[in-house]
Amino acid sequence: MGLQNLTNDQKKNWERLTKLGRAIEDTKFVDPITLRELGLRAPVQRLMGKVGLQGFLDYEARTYERYTLEFLSTLTKGGDEEGPFITLH
Template sequence: MGLQNLTNDQKMNWEWLTKPGRAIQETKFVDPITLRELGLRAPVQRLMGKVGLQGFLDYEAHTYECYTLEFLSTLTKGRDEEDPS
């Protein structure tokens, strides 16, 4: 992963999102809409099932949409090939 070919606006956003001391409240709840829209529901279910945490996917609570979007905007493609398993 890495930051490459960012616009000036993206660089400024990255600096703001990663500034030291910025507090983010974590949550144990997942957003089923986000998982579905990203196509991650099945892989996350499979992963959680393998580690015995399937029950966490049944907890429902509103997530912090703004923080979720901020986090997802920091992700970059980490692999060139999909994991076949």
């Protein structure tokens, strides 16, 4: 895992998203794929079990994949002298 072979746009986005002072929103949902890829699944399961919060690992964020993809497909990326923008169609 790591950041490799990024385009210039991806590098700029990474720098923008990781700059100091950026607010991070908390959530009660756990991403099992991320835990597995970071090698944290078993330790987090043990910790949550010890403090009686094992049930939180079973929560899943409710999403509507098809509707989200349909919405995102209506967006068009553009730019002008004022900077980048996104347009809904």
